[in-house]
Amino acid sequence: MNTPIAERPLLGSRKIHAADTTFRISLHVAGALVVVVLLSILAIMFIGGKLAFDTFGLGFIWGTEWNPVTQVYGALPAITGTLVTAVLALCIAWPIGFGIAFFLTEICPEKLRTPLGVAIELLAAVPSIVYGMWGFFVLAPFMSEYVQPWLTNVFIWIPPIGDSFFWFTAPPIGVGMLTAALILAIMILPFIAATTRDVLLSTPQLLKDGAYAMGATRWEALTGVVIPAVRGSLFGAVFLGLGRALGETMAVVFVIGNAIRMPDSVMAPSATIASVVANSFPEAEPGTLDLAVLLGLGFILFVVSFGVLAVARVLLRQERMS
């Protein structure tokens, strides 16, 4: 028989728990690794792109000319293309994603909830190159044939900005920022829908009951009580989608037209930072300005995406704390 616990001496029982210590150290290493990787990527991007910033100064960000022949590189067309496609995609995806989320949490019959939720998550599982090919072979011809001529006709009355930006007046060639934005919208839709659904599901039933008990209709309860309660989290969901749209590459390369110049309409062929890098990287020789410019672009994209995600995190966290 072993000694019963109550009879074992407590004094002098202190010892080092080896497994605990090993586990703790390895967790520290894992945690540190994330920070190290992140910082080293940022550093490499910055060091590699330093030549571009040195050569053009802030003009690298604001310059509108992109000419590999004369070695003049301004990132503004790519930055514009990135922001416009991402924001357009968000404008398209957010209302739909929110509608899906509200349908799933409030209106949808219990039996359909899981299958529909899974279907939406499957949308996120489609590889981006598949979206790209589908966009190029299906969406772009459709845009060129029907959507673009129609938009041009309908919005012809909007006055242009100066003599360089004509809104929806453009030759209907199918590829361009609007098509890219549509593809991006489809790609970020599942993220927005799923995050919004989780946010709505996390709203306490008690709060909704309170609104219903005050004689609120479904719509009044949603807009007057539920949404104000989770406003920050909902913005967080939107920003997560935006972050993804900013960095998406493969699908965009297929449908944006890859023209590195300031766009003259919403439907004009353009380029995003990611698409420029993907297209130009194979030809950029080590040590040249060409490569430095691409790394500099990467640095800019990194900073923009990081900023967007940081905002999203802050918004999501605010809600949890309150």
Next chain:
Amino acid sequence: MLAAMTPTPETAKPAIAPMQAPRVTAAASAPVTSPTRIKIDHINAFYGQKQALFDVNLEVPDNAVTAFIGASGCGKSTLLRCLNRMNDTIPGARVEGQIRMDGTDINSAEIDPVQVRTRIGMVFQKPNPFPMSIYDNIAYGPRAHKLVSNKAEMDELVEKSLRRAALWDEVKDRLGKSGLGLSGGQQQRLVIARALAVSPAVILMDEPCSALDPVATAHIEALIDELRKHTCIVIVTHSMAQAARVSQITAFFHMGKLIEAGNTDQIFMAPKLDQTQDYITGRFG
């Protein structure tokens, strides 16, 4: 007659707040003579396949507190949620039978459940102030149902509602602050004030003190006793001491059936059925 009715201290500090032991008030012993406000007629309630209430019949008088007591799962909360058609919001819930409020069947097909809930206020187990300012919490109902026409009237209504809920003195300097910043007991009085702002004919309370400490509970109970002078109140409670303290009518439920209902004094001192006697003396449940 009510120790707890002494003026409410500025903040609910335990040291100075009333902390009397539970006791039946003088008011509770007088027989209820006021007319019937709600007539519950052969109510059966179901959640999907499961029947939660079996043929419940009960008359709820005006200007009195009616307490529903019974063990968890006995159907008392279900019945309470039948009274303002809150069960409509639960998928799969179904109610058969009639509930007449002032003669009108609230389950009638011609009645909008939203209108029923506007006339019948409800307070829940945990305080659920809306995520907005104290002022806007109170103004929510009057705004939604267009009860006032200008800011001055709204200000007046907000103050009146907060006064009736015995909360005004504690919050008058911070009406613009979030309702979530109040203590639990204050939040519960805030949601009572929110319900009062639309002058409901009936107030339903689903274990309103279960998340509160004894001091906050004393405040709420004092408030309930004050409110019943003008309102019909139905309260679900797990605490038999609370039922004895605040109610004039008590209804005892067991396994979805109404076992016995009557004047609170009679139920607690001379129950007709052994089952009721066993429950209130703590022999089961």
